[in-house]
Amino acid sequence: MKEKLKIGLLGLGTVGSGVPTILQEHQEKISQVTGMEIIISKALVRDEAEKRRLAEKFDIQLTTNIEDIINDDEIKIIVELIGKVEPAKTFITKALENGKHIVTANKDLLAQHGSELVALAQKNHCDLYYEASVAGGIPILRTIANSLAADNIQKVLGIVNGTTNYMLTQMVSEKKSYDQALKEAQDLGFAESDPTNDVDGIDAAYKMVILSQFAFGMNIRLDQVDTRGIRGLSLDDVEMAAQLGYEVKLIGSSENQNGSIAVEVGPMLVAKSHPIASVRNEFNAVFIESSGVGESMYYGPGAGAKPTATSVVSDLITIAKNIRLGTTGHMFNAYQHDTKLAEDETISGKYYFSIEVPDRHGQILKLTQIMTEADVSFDQLVQQKSDGTRARIVAITHMITKHQMKQVTKKIESTDEFELLNTFKVLED
Amino acid sequence: MKEKLKIGLLGLGTVGSGVPTILQEHQEKISQVTGMEIIISKALVRDEAEKRRLAEKFDIQLTTNIEDIINDDEIKIIVELIGKVEPAKTFITKALENGKHIVTANKDLLAQHGSELVALAQKNHCDLYYEASVAGGIPILRTIANSLAADNIQKVLGIVNGTTNYMLTQMVSEKKSYDQALKEAQDLGFAESDPTNDVDGIDAAYKMVILSQFAFGMNIRLDQVDTRGIRGLSLDDVEMAAQLGYEVKLIGSSENQNGSIAVEVGPMLVAKSHPIASVRNEFNAVFIESSGVGESMYYGPGAGAKPTATSVVSDLITIAKNIRLGTTGHMFNAYQHDTKLAEDETISGKYYFSIEVPDRHGQILKLTQIMTEADVSFDQLVQQKSDGTRARIVAITHMITKHQMKQVTKKIESTDEFELLNTFKVLED
Numbered sequence: 001m002k003e004k005l006k007i008g009l010l011g012l013g014t015v016g017s018g019v020p021t022i023l024q025e026h027q028e029k030i031s032q033v034t035g036m037e038i039i040i041s042k043a044l045v046r047d048e049a050e051k052r053r054l055a056e057k058f059d060i061q062l063t064t065n066i067e068d069i070i071n072d073d074e075i076k077i078i079v080e081l082i083g084k085v086e087p088a089k090t091f092i093t094k095a096l097e098n099g100k101h102i103v104t105a106n107k108d109l110l111a112q113h114g115s116e117l118v119a120l121a122q123k124n125h126c127d128l129y130y131e132a133s134v135a136g137g138i139p140i141l142r143t144i145a146n147s148l149a150a151d152n153i154q155k156v157l158g159i160v161n162g163t164t165n166y167m168l169t170q171m172v173s174e175k176k177s178y179d180q181a182l183k184e185a186q187d188l189g190f191a192e193s194d195p196t197n198d199v200d201g202i203d204a205a206y207k208m209v210i211l212s213q214f215a216f217g218m219n220i221r222l223d224q225v226d227t228r229g230i231r232g233l234s235l236d237d238v239e240m241a242a243q244l245g246y247e248v249k250l251i252g253s254s255e256n257q258n259g260s261i262a263v264e265v266g267p268m269l270v271a272k273s274h275p276i277a278s279v280r281n282e283f284n285a286v287f288i289e290s291s292g293v294g295e296s297m298y299y300g301p302g303a304g305a306k307p308t309a310t311s312v313v314s315d316l317i318t319i320a321k322n323i324r325l326g327t328t329g330h331m332f333n334a335y336q337h338d339t340k341l342a343e344d345e346t347i348s349g350k351y352y353f354s355i356e357v358p359d360r361h362g363q364i365l366k367l368t369q370i371m372t373e374a375d376v377s378f379d380q381l382v383q384q385k386s387d388g389t390r391a392r393i394v395a396i397t398h399m400i401t402k403h404q405m406k407q408v409t410k411k412i413e414s415t416d417e418f419e420l421l422n423t424f425k426v427l428e429d
Numbered sequence: 430m431k432e433k434l435k436i437g438l439l440g441l442g443t444v445g446s447g448v449p450t451i452l453q454e455h456q457e458k459i460s461q462v463t464g465m466e467i468i469i470s471k472a473l474v475r476d477e478a479e480k481r482r483l484a485e486k487f488d489i490q491l492t493t494n495i496e497d498i499i500n501d502d503e504i505k506i507i508v509e510l511i512g513k514v515e516p517a518k519t520f521i522t523k524a525l526e527n528g529k530h531i532v533t534a535n536k537d538l539l540a541q542h543g544s545e546l547v548a549l550a551q552k553n554h555c556d557l558y559y560e561a562s563v564a565g566g567i568p569i570l571r572t573i574a575n576s577l578a579a580d581n582i583q584k585v586l587g588i589v590n591g592t593t594n595y596m597l598t599q600m601v602s603e604k605k606s607y608d609q610a611l612k613e614a615q616d617l618g619f620a621e622s623d624p625t626n627d628v629d630g631i632d633a634a635y636k637m638v639i640l641s642q643f644a645f646g647m648n649i650r651l652d653q654v655d656t657r658g659i660r661g662l663s664l665d666d667v668e669m670a671a672q673l674g675y676e677v678k679l680i681g682s683s684e685n686q687n688g689s690i691a692v693e694v695g696p697m698l699v700a701k702s703h704p705i706a707s708v709r710n711e712f713n714a715v716f717i718e719s720s721g722v723g724e725s726m727y728y729g730p731g732a733g734a735k736p737t738a739t740s741v742v743s744d745l746i747t748i749a750k751n752i753r754l755g756t757t758g759h760m761f762n763a764y765q766h767d768t769k770l771a772e773d774e775t776i777s778g779k780y781y782f783s784i785e786v787p788d789r790h791g792q793i794l795k796l797t798q799i800m801t802e803a804d805v806s807f808d809q810l811v812q813q814k815s816d817g818t819r820a821r822i823v824a825i826t827h828m829i830t831k832h833q834m835k836q837v838t839k840k841i842e843s844t845d846e847f848e849l850l851n852t853f854k855v856l857e858d
Contacts, residue, residue: 022579025720026580026581029578030579032764032765033578033763137723138725139572139577142576143571143572146571147568147571147740148739149459150451150739150742150743150745151451151455151743152454152458275708278704283724292566292738293566293730293735293739293740294566294729294733294735295728295729295730296566296729296730297728297729298725298727298728299704299727300725301722301724306720306722306723307722307723310579310580310721313721314576314580317578325754327754335461335462
């Protein structure tokens with residue numbers, strides 16, 4: 001008989017119920033690798049009656065009282081899958097204070113209170129793992145912490161929100177409108193009834209906070225991520241991007257420029273030849289540029305019960321091994337660095353501007369003057385779609401600073417009869 | 430002052446000299462993560478004079494005698510970067526017997542004598558890591574061993590040879606012939622003057638042996654990999670594939686069918702919508718299908734001094750941490766399973782046949798009869814390119830077994846006036 005390792009589970013929803021399923025399905029392999037039998041002994045639920053059948057199937061004791069789990073001395077690890085900040089934060093805090101190791105998939109919590117919880121775990125010699133919090137089934141955090149430990153990362157960029165990537169794929173390939181695509185994502189269960197966190201880029205921003213911590217050892221706040229979503233994105237822009245050789249993707253990016261980082265989330269134009277451009281539907285991908293490895297990319301499902309539960313169980317296996325070897329209490333990511341944010345003057349990129357102008361001579365000249373004043377030159381310039389009174393000009397600049405981009409944006413917005421429809425950052429291969 | 434961890438390096442060539450470079454460049458990060466200072470103290474070279482400047486730069490003591498390193502009690506880890514089976518095998522064996530931990534990038538050795546060396550490492554409570562042996566800069570072995578430990582892998586397939594992928598990319602995008610593409614790969618230093626191991630698929634087969642060990646816990650021999658290369662591949666087939674919506678790639682695949690595995694290497698037609706189809710030039714990618722995560726892909730440089738050296742240093746960091754925690758002597762991959770090979774009757778796939786036939790009526794009927802006899806039906810059928818006396822028929826079948834494929838192949842080959850030009854497996858999205 002192998003030693004039993006008892007787990008308490010907070011939340012027995014879609015992902016939660018995936019955890020005992022995965023543990024049961026791969027029991028033999030898991031016990032071979034860890035030398036232990038991992039068992040979910042108790043689960044915290046809101047309504048015991050509702051989860052009774054599931055509990056019987058996996059022989060899990062249900063409770064509606066967190067104390068039953070936190071004060072159970074036999075339980076060594078607590079898996080938190082409730083989501084959102086509270087009461088998850090209170091539960092995890094108490095559990096760590098009681099010496100329980102923690103596995104969580106809670107990106108909201110980690111992005112906003114990560115350093116506090118990491119410090120508390122350290123103080124109590126507990127493990128705290130959260131691989132599933134970023135890009136669901138892709139083992140990106142462990143890869144950065146272990147395999148890229150010998151490397152110097154310059155840039156992490158990714159498609160880290162499956163809902164919006166699904167919507168954008170539908171808009172590009174099926175010519176669906178933003179509203180149609182959103183409705184379909186909701187019908188398929190990818191988007192919640194209130195899609196704010198997804199479409200406004202907040203969910204992606206949470207993940208970029210966590211990725212920046214791993215890639216650069218820096219703790220940034222959510223309000224330090226320059227965040228834009230895809231709300232109201234027009235099919236016109238998506239089609240124009242395709243004509244120019246780009247896909248529109250909601251990209252999270254975190255870049256190191258001489259020791260300072262710039263973190264942003266927003267719709268970007270990605271060159272079709274870039275490996276990340278072909279990531280479709282609900283899939284996620286994280287692309288890394290580093291001085292040692294060069295370019296690498298990690299691709300997989302961004303969400304879903306099974307991939308997320310698999311990721312949670314891989315964290316459980318890691319802790320099980322640590323318990324066995326007596327090596328718990330080390331940080332998931334040991335790399336720490338002073339946090340420094342880059343100034344707009346040092347962040348550079350190519351930018352796409354889409355501007356509605358009067359359909360009269362001299363408009364391109366007027367735009368060119370604005371650009372020239374800010375020392376910005378064009379890479380591509382297209383005038384198209386006139387209804388006789390209004391026309392549209394689309395411009396892609398050469399590399400400029402974010403400061404220049406803001407200057408130009410301000411100038412265009414204050415120019416009589418010019419209407420700035422959209423600005424996107426442009427990622428080349 | 431941090432504790433010093435002394436390393437012996439066997440081979441100070443391109444990759445070898447990358448190791449002290451990476452250690453020096455990322456010294457601060459590495460010592461933070463490991464709590465130690467990792468130092469290359471000695472290196473085995475063939476000619477001391479030739480490497481003197483390099484040795485002085487990094488303060489490495491050179492020797493031409495392996496005993497100087499193996500018998501140095503201060504050296505805890507030996508990094509083997511000589512390549513090929515001998516003398517590497519003898520050196521590693523002696524080193525393990527002397528209690529040294531090993532890092533190697535030697536795929537030839539691991540594929541042919543891996544289980545023997547793993548057993549020896551176990552016996553001597555030593556670590557043996559070889560992340561760099563498969564797909565250079567992609568941390569694929571560690572990902573399978575750690576992050577997918579909770580998962581059940583059904584299929585691993587990949588572009589694991591950069592040289593041939595570079596050649597195929599040039600043939601597709603630049604319409605270069607096989608010979609031109611090979612010459613260019615040699616000029617760029619991707620292919621050796623004797624390109625046998627690359628173009629005949631042997632290098633890829635080595636990697637599939639190692640990947641199969643990690644994914645399925647099974648030890649297979651090189652002669653159990655059904656191996657074909659790309660030697661003499663014609664531009665005709667590459668162009669025909671493109672017309673039908675496929676890219677020709679040299680694919681290594683290892684598939685689990687009800688507990689038995691089928692491992693093969695060969696040129697395959699990959700549907701353009703498959704994530705692996707867009708992997709270009711010298712890049713590698715490994716695509717995994719598993720019951721938990723679903724589809725995931727890991728992409729990066731397949732070779733090169735810096736990526737490979739980075740991978741070697743990530744292994745060094747792992748061992749350094751193990752030494753610090755007193756947890757050395759555990760297997761890189763703890764998953765073990767009885768080895769069972771699948772029969773041709775249970776392996777299935779779609780296949781592409783390209784056949785030269787006389788330019789007369791009734792040839793398609795004749796081919797259809799052969800196919801029907803073997804219970805094989807067509808998905809696509811194209812007759813094209815006639816010079817007045819000979820025409821070419823290209824057929825893609827529906828899913829059939831490998832046994833059926835062999836039956837049909839044999840029949841076509843023995844049919845008067847039919848000449849089988851090529852057969853490829855077909856991978857759909």
